[in-house]
Amino acid sequence: MVPGIVFARGPAVAVLILLESNGQTYAVLTEQVRVPVGKFLLELPAGMLDDEKGDFVGTAVREVEEETGIKLNLEDMVDLTALLDPATGGRMIPSPGGCDEEIGLFLYRGRVDEETIRSLQGKETGLRDHGELIKLRVVPYSQLWRSTADAKALCAIALYEMAKREGLLPSANL
Template identity: 80%
Template sequence: MSTTPPSRITHIINLPTQLDQPVSVVAAPGVSDTHFRNAIESSLFKQWLKNIQTETGLLANGAISLKQVLIQGVDMFGERLGFLKFKADNIDKETGQKVPGIVFARGPAVAVLILLDSEGETYAVLTEQVRVPVGRLILELPAGMLDDDQGDFTGTAVREVEEETGIHLNAHDMVDLTAFLDASTGGRVFPSPGGCDEEMSLFLYRGNVSKEKIQQLQGKETGLRDHGELIKVHVVPYDKLWRATADAKALTAIALYEMAKRDGLLP
């Protein structure tokens, strides 16, 4: 006895860049109606749709068309959508071939290079925490995701530094290193654009502290423990930072900082 498979949850969208080709957004098996609605109404998905239609977006010159989006997974952070995974069927019109389109969407984030001058030496502040995706402890810059749709990158950077290190910074003391990039880049960096939409602003803070403050920070345990953040602070000499961490955020921030100094954009 044959049974009819259940119909998939589907939503049709019309993009201004391809009005003659409506796009089907479909829920994969196991994705509930509630999660599907959360996905298509999320800022993550709306921003991705906006990105692909910009002047440099993949639909910009008409060479590629978007046929379908398959919503594969949704992770909620309380009532807010945190992570979204989907597969976009993009077709190269000249060859008829699909362009790889698996997307892990997590949205914008920030990281901060904190440099502390003390008695003639400069130190960098790192955090140590478990990173399950890579299966190990990582030394990295204080960092975090934006919690809302308002785009307050500087405010998020200040908050993350205080949560992860206990250091209170003022927004006006922060220097946006990624703002030195050419305007064509959008003023942010993409750590892994082959699979993830994350765009990151990298900030610099530099200040003077006592040797006692350096000692107090070393090994300090911080983080939002009730959220599972088990963080330990590390302070390392800045001239050894590039060898002390495999964190791409830190290495990119070093490069931006040093190039900005070389070009006279920073003292």
């Protein structure tokens, strides 16, 4: 039996941005109001695929730039969901009981100076003409899992930590 109501959303991406500065690793999050839950949420930079080409990594790079102002290169992105068993389809499915959304979770690791961390903290971003009112939050990576209820972030942390433990990540260009 198929449920009577489903939410057709389609494919999306999210990026776990980890920046190292003076021996500390930070995660860059967006803070914006989310009407369905009625509050501000800290989330990974994320967005929907806008075209039919299925360009997950290109969309991830574009969304990071739109939502954070950080310019990334395609080759710097690690597709965390591609590390899943191929039988999964290589994407995270956040709510399969009611939504067709599938999310490609990506990782970016970089090294920056303390001034960059300070300049990102509280920076206002987003595509204002699309109604995006985003404020950036930079949190120590060690506190990330306790700082957000965003399923994308929590799944990205799990995939990152498991891939790191199993030695599946390419060496970072730090």
